[in-house]
Amino acid sequence: MKIAYISISVVLSLFLYGCGNSNSSEVDRSLRTLINDHNLTGDPSTGRVIPSVDDPKVELGKKLFFTKSLGGNLDAACVTCHHPNLGGGDNLVLPIGTEAVEPDLLGPGRQHKPSGTDYDAGPTVPRNAPSTYNVVLFDAVMFWDGRVESVTHEAGKNGSGGGIMTPDSNRTADPKAGANLPVAQARFPETSPQEMRGFTFEAGNSNEAVRQHLAARMAGTVDVGSLPKYEWLPEFQKGYQTTETNVSKLITPENIVDAIGEYERSQLFINNPWKAYVEGDTNAISEEAKKGAKLFFTSYENGGANCVLCHSGDVFTDEGFHVLGVPQIGRGKGDGPNGDDDFGRYRVTHDPEDMYRFRTPTLLNVEVTGPWGHSGAYTTLEGMVRHMSDPLNEAIGYDESQLKGELPSTQLIHRDENTYNALLQLAKNRQNGLSEHQDTHLTDEEVDQIVAFLKTLTDPCIKDESCIGQWNIEGNVSDSEDPDGLLLRAVDQTGSYL
Ligand code: HEC
Ligand code: HEC
Structure with missing residues (x-):
């Protein structure tokens, strides 16, 4: 009996290994632990009254x-x-x-x-x-x-x-x-x-x-x-x-x-593959996305990217304020010596500790909500993720060509100066124990894994x-209802209705 038992388990584990599933169950196991540790349910809408679209x-x-x-x-x-x-x-x-x-x-x-x-x-x-x-x-x-x-x-x-x-x-x-x-x-x-x-x-x-x-x-x-x-x-x-x-x-x-x-x-757009995974469907997301999720939810001490430090809960935000030094581009809010800086949360509280802090955004549907960051400086999700893991180096190496000419040079002229001041604030906050953020220097492969994970937060409804x-209004309101065209029928640059 014993021999038979061993040989079956050997065959079974070989079979599983052959399918690449032994790794998968390992990453699944760690993820289940992380999901429990962070008290995730997958459903951020529990207990809320959500109006229906045809109300x-x-x-x-x-x-x-x-x-x-x-x-x-x-x-x-x-x-x-x-x-x-x-x-x-x-x-x-x-x-x-x-x-x-x-x-x-x-x-x-x-x-x-x-x-x-x-x-x-x-x-x-x-x-x-x-x-x-x-x-x-x-x-x-x-x-x-x-x-x-x-x-x-x-x-x-x-x-x-x-x-x-x-x-x-x-x-x-x-x-x-x-x-x-x-x-x-x-x-x-x-x-x-x-x-x-x-x-x-x-x-x-x-x-x-x-x-x-x-x-x-x-x-x-x-x-x-x-x-x-x-x-x-x-x-x-x-x-x-x-x-x-x-x-x-x-x-x-x-x-x-x-x-x-x-x-x-x-x-409300929350019916995404990640939710299905949290709720128990192990096949709802890819291997790559699972590895990304593991990095996302694992602490710095345990070798993770610890994104969950701020992007917490099923809504993926602590609704708190942090300095991340996202490149300061655009006209700014009238702050700083040149008037084109943006002091963020400080503008509201006038508390020096709030200088350059911005609210943590939710990451639900983040795949489709770009460009990203408070100034829209990042036009790829990869770029944004890299910045989150290593603000100083990414901001210094920031590539303006990603803006594809949307901003004139006058709106970029003090980018270095203003961004540098925000990064200095981040460094000071770290020194004074006001920022728990740490640099993680992710590899290209890890960045791809995190991006794959972030894409599992997209509700298919918004692509359908x-x-x-x-x-939308287009298709739901007739021209005779709105003869003067006061309801905006949006078009893109090819003239097609959105
Ligand atoms: C010209 C573009 C523009 C128009 C028009 C506009 N918004 Fe906004 N909206 C923004 C910008 C930019 C922000 C962020 C501003 C900031 O944080 O200082 C924002 C922020 C918001 C937010 C906050 C979202 C969040 O995550 O905190 C909501 C909600 C919103 N707008 C709804 C509206 C509504 C409702 C209207 C019409 C009454 C409107 N917006 C008109 C550009 C616009
Ligand atoms: C210390 C808190 C903190 C940590 C840790 C953190 N973030 Fe963020 N995240 C923020 C804040 C604050 C912003 C907005 C910053 C800004 O625009 O100035 C942001 C913005 C983002 C955005 C852009 C969202 C949008 O709608 O524009 C993405 C994507 C993102 N973070 C992903 C990540 C990932 C992935 C990690 C881990 C590698 C991470 N973040 C770690 C606080 C944090």
Whole structure:
């Protein structure tokens, strides 16, 4: 009996070895341990209420998200920089909002109008547009510097409950912030001249004046006859399931952003192969991706890349702030001696420890949300991963040709100086125990493995037109519904609808 047992196990192990499966089970075993150690379930949406894409308020929010009616000069919408078919972003290093040559052309080829304000042949907005996908999963902050922030950071609440601080309220709860973080955030793009307001609409007036004017214009109570029209009353009645006919009660700044927030919150894209793997399907991801995952979740002490230090939990972010020294390109936020630097979180808290800190982004769907980093400096995922593992060397060796001419030289002139200051801050933070980040010098093979892992975080819905198309206007709204073309039908540079 004993002999037979040995020979069967020998044959079995030879067979397994032959198939390359003995390694696989080893990496699977380590991954299962790491998954348990990090308390991952695969499902970051547990316990959250996710609006359905065909909820009436979401459908209203979609039209509002796509309408240029919310642009002061009717030439930009939220979707200008956050198209569902462009990874919830704009595929540009840095965005162009108002004053584009062709307002409806999104992505590469979108140009600032030479007659536009502060024209320099480059983008007008100083930070990369993050994705609107999965904003329903954030509980602490919005924006790269977290200037919209829930007071309590309470897990699972999306900012609802304990109050939200905004740029209007200066680090205290903003009484007008609305129901949750996406709603609070949605009150601000309309007030930015570069993003949506333009430079003449309500120039010099308060954010609230801008919002009231936009709502009144959509309600048809101001500027009557001088602007293209869209019939918003029936849309709001449907969206809010009411027969209210008093436009001033229904078409309010609050109801506008509430519906937009609900549309964004319906963009849950988490059904990815990694989730299937965590939930038990060992074959859901490739060998290479498993090796990448192992590096990602293994601590520095145990020889890993320890990405999980900051990209933690099933949402892949601690919603915290860290200095990584991503090359500072673009116009900047007016900081530093030349005015083209960006001090990140410091701009919000004025705490010197927050200099050059930026919020950790989620990595869900990161394959399609490039260019990457707060300045969009990296146009390949490989480049971004290399930077994360070795910021100093990667920033010093940064290759501007990857920008493919999207930025004029005037927006790159102080790149070295500004980036160097951020790297110096990283070095200081390490010395003072304020940064746990360590350099890991990954091999090319390891970088490829991590990239393969990151690609398992892509929800197939966003690559499938019939699925992602539910969040789009094109194909869902007829020209007769919108004769004046106020809903933005986005095209790419070949003229095809997105
Ligand atoms: C001109 C481009 C542009 C337009 C138009 C625009 N955004 Fe953004 N959006 C950005 C940029 C850039 C950021 C990051 C800014 C920052 O962090 O300082 C951002 C950030 C966000 C975020 C935060 C995401 C996160 O991960 O923190 C959300 C949500 C968002 N925008 C939604 C909207 C909505 C809703 C509208 C319309 C009311 C809108 N955006 C209009 C460019 C734009
Ligand atoms: C110390 C915290 C920390 C660690 C460790 C870390 N990251 Fe990051 N990660 C960040 C922050 C913060 C940003 C945004 C930095 C910026 O743009 O200035 C970021 C950005 C990224 C981005 C770009 C995402 C986007 O949407 O633009 C990717 C991809 C990424 N990290 C992957 C990784 C990988 C892979 C590792 C491990 C090799 C890693 N990170 C380690 C904090 C961290």
